[in-house]
Amino acid sequence: MKKTVLSLEQALALPYTTQRFVQLGWRVIRIESPPRHENGRGGDPNRYIGEDTGVDDLHAYYIAPNIGKEAITLNLKKKEGQELLKTLIKELHVDIFLCNTLPKRYNELGIDFEMLKQANPELIWCGISAFGPDYPDSAGYDPALQAHSGYMHLTGDPDGDPMLCGLPIIDLKAGDEAFSQVLLALLEQESSEEKDKGKASGKEIFISMAQCASSWLITALPQIQFVQDESELFVRSGSEHRSFIPCNCYPTRDGHVYLAIGNDLQWDKLTKIKGFEHLHKPERVSNQGRNNEKETIYQDIRLGLQNYTTAEFIDICTVQSLAVAPVNSTADVAKLDFARDNMMKTELPSGKTVPLFPAPVITDYLKEVDFTLTTSPRLGEHNDLIYKEIGFSDSQINELKMNKII
Numbered sequence: 388m389k390k391t392v393l394s395l396e397q398a399l400a401l402p403y404t405t406q407r408f409v410q411l412g413w414r415v416i417r418i419e420s421p422p423r424h425e426n427g428r429g430g431d432p433n434r435y436i437g438e439d440t441g442v443d444d445l446h447a448y449y450i451a452p453n454i455g456k457e458a459i460t461l462n463l464k465k466k467e468g469q470e471l472l473k474t475l476i477k478e479l480h481v482d483i484f485l486c487n488t489l490p491k492r493y494n495e496l497g498i499d500f501e502m503l504k505q506a507n508p509e510l511i512w513c514g515i516s517a518f519g520p521d522y523p524d525s526a527g528y529d530p531a532l533q534a535h536s537g538y539m540h541l542t543g544d545p546d547g548d549p550m551l552c553g554l555p556i557i558d559l560k561a562g563d564e565a566f567s568q569v570l571l572a573l574l575e576q577e578s579s580e581e582k583d584k585g586k587a588s589g590k591e592i593f594i595s596m597a598q599c600a601s602s603w604l605i606t607a608l609p610q611i612q613f614v615q616d617e618s619e620l621f622v623r624s625g626s627e628h629r630s631f632i633p634c635n636c637y638p639t640r641d642g643h644v645y646l647a648i649g650n651d652l653q654w655d656k657l658t659k660i661k662g663f664e665h666l667h668k669p670e671r672v673s674n675q676g677r678n679n680e681k682e683t684i685y686q687d688i689r690l691g692l693q694n695y696t697t698a699e700f701i702d703i704c705t706v707q708s709l710a711v712a713p714v715n716s717t718a719d720v721a722k723l724d725f726a727r728d729n730m731m732k733t734e735l736p737s738g739k740t741v742p743l744f745p746a747p748v749i750t751d752y753l754k755e756v757d758f759t760l761t762t763s764p765r766l767g768e769h770n771d772l773i774y775k776e777i778g779f780s781d782s783q784i785n786e787l788k789m790n791k792i793i
Contacts, residue, residue, distance in 0.1 A: 412752030469497030
């Protein structure tokens with residue numbers, strides 16, 4: 388079931404969505420605005436962010452989410468561009484259209500569902516925005532949404548300032564949600580009785596990044612219903628788990644480990660490890676009892692770890708089936724077998740093949756291509772190829788360029 392995806396995309400949330408489709412072997416064509424500056428820059432601002440690769444519109448931050456895609460330019464501020472978009476959808480047999488622009492711009496750019504389904508009544512349409520169509524003017528980026536959605540309030544040292552997560556998790560959550568909702572819409576479409584009658588309809592999907600973010604507060608928001616007053620609600624807790632004691636990060640002789648004790652049996656095993664016998668006290672045998680003494684327990688664990696290197700302690704805990712992990716750097720993670728062996732790869736313009744990031748799921752298509760995809764496209768790189776594919780001649784394409792339609 389290979390599909391054709393047309394995506395008016397920039398930044399990260401939607402390019403991450405369509406990267407998931409690329410990894411299924413689907414055709415993904417990204418639409419961007421034509422160059423609008425004297426220096427020739429245009430399209431996705433992320434093209435110009437990150438380390439310089441030697442090609443101006445292929446900076447490092449842009450590359451990873453966009454490997455394996457094609458790219459065209461199209462000026463949707465002009466009526467001719469909007470009509471050309473419908474032609475693309477019809478002639479390329481586009482199954483899915485996605486965008487991540489402000490909802491107030493859907494109509495003015497001619498990209499709303501009602502307009503585009505004229506070109507394909509079975510079109511699956513999906514729009515990602517900060518707050519959804521009920522807030523058409525509200526822009527938002529991941530950091531601001533982390534603050535808005537309570538994530539920063541819950542992240543960081545309790546005596547310090549609120550902090551961002553180390554990754555753009557709301558962008559990525561929204562991207563995964565768009566991916567799954569589009570797949571669900573396709574499944575519903577394929578299994579519908581109307582499909583059998585040749586009358587299958589399309590579907591309009593709205594993804595609110597803020598709603599996606601708040602849905603992940605499943606361990607925090609319900610607490611409102613079970614406390615006497617708001618002073619008891621979750622606050623920043625550093626690296627400790629808010630409910631299970633003692634889950635925390637501790638220094639070893641040569642680094643750090645994260646030790647997660649999830650039940651009373653695991654606690655008992657920990658207290659029997661050489662150098663940790665002092666942890667045992669009758670009042671600590673239950674999680675609630677440990678919670679009452681958690682600061683003292685954290686100090687006692689640090690005391691025991693003074694005699695262990697990270698590797699030594701992990702080996703002992705592994706034998707005891709205790710959950711423990713080194714605090715790895717990203718460079719360390721790149722060397723782990725499950726990451727290293729499933730790395731997405733691409734060839735840079737310099738000719739060097741580089742590993743980028745591991746695929747979340749190993750698909751049949753990725754096995755076929757050995758996890759290697761074409762490098763991320765330059766701005767409008769496939770204009771001639773794709774516009775010829777829908778029937779335009781060289782002279783017509785040149786005219787589109789001269790009239791700043793593409």
